[in-house]
Amino acid sequence: MVDSDTRVAKVVSRSLPHAERPRVEHSVAILLPDGRVAASGSNGEYTAELYSPPYLFQGPRPQTSSAPATIPYGDGFQVSSPDAQDIAKVMLVRPATMTHQLDTEQRLVELDFEAGTDSLTVQAPANPNLAPPGFYMLFLVNSAGVPSEAVFSRLPCDSCDVDTDADTDRDGCTDGTELGPDETLGGRRNPNNFWDFYDTPDAAGVRDKT
Numbered sequence: 001m002v003d004s005d006t007r008v009a010k011v012v013s014r015s016l017p018h019a020e021r022p023r024v025e026h027s028v029a030i031l032l033p034d035g036r037v038a039a040s041g042s043n044g045e046y047t048a049e050l051y052s053p054p055y056l057f058q059g060p061r062p063q064t065s066s067a068p069a070t071i072p073y074g075d076g077f078q079v080s081s082p083d084a085q086d087i088a089k090v091m092l093v094r095p096a097t098m099t100h101q102l103d104t105e106q107r108l109v110e111l112d113f114e115a116g117t118d119s120l121t122v123q124a125p126a127n128p129n130l131a132p133p134g135f136y137m138l139f140l141v142n143s144a145g146v147p148s149e150a151v152f153s154r155l156p157c158d159s160c161d162v163d164t165d166a167d168t169d170r171d172g173c174t175d176g177t178e179l180g181p182d183e184t185l186g187g188r189r190n191p192n193n194f195w196d197f198y199d200t201p202d203a204a205g206v207r208d209k210t
Contacts (some may be wrong), residue, residue, distance in 0.1 A: 061142075062142045063147050070155075
């Protein structure tokens with residue numbers, strides 16, 4: 001492991017419980033809102049196991065009394081917690097979208113905050129490139145490294161500042177350059193059209209991958 005502050009690597013060895021079933025290709029491991037990890041699937045395997053990491057047993061878990069359902073980019077927002085004075089980290093974790101052991105949405109964003117008596121003033125991420133719009137699990141982590149149960153909050157797309165002069169509809173494309181299903185622009189094919197990645201069919205209707 002590498003310490004993110006000192007950039008010093010160290011070897012960590014700890015014996016942990018083994019899974020009951022082998023989890024190989026086509027398996028997934030998903031962080032749940034309660035801090036456990038769900039492991040499921042594999043080749044010909046249809047079971048699931050719930051793993052409780054050791055950090056869930058290092059003392060009382062911090063509580064979240066309330067948190068906003070929507071968090072505008074760049075804004076400060078309030079999170080109520082009776083454990084506010086002992087909170088060491090506030091973080092957003094993207095819910096998993098996994099296949100073949102790969103989570104294509106894997107993302108953790110640590111947020112700046114100030115602690116009050118029973119609430120936290122938290123700074124939302126300002127850059128949608130670092131935290132794309134959508135739902136996130138909001139975790140509080142105390143000084144012992146114990147996480148709260150997550151509260152789901154959403155970073156809304158309509159609060160993104162995505163080059164509003166050129167992208168007023170905020171779809172990620174400069175206005176007027178959106179591609180239809182069979183269009184190209186400057187040699188770029190529409191990535192949303194699956195068949196654009198294949199040649200046109202031959203007389204027998206067969207498409208060859210390009």
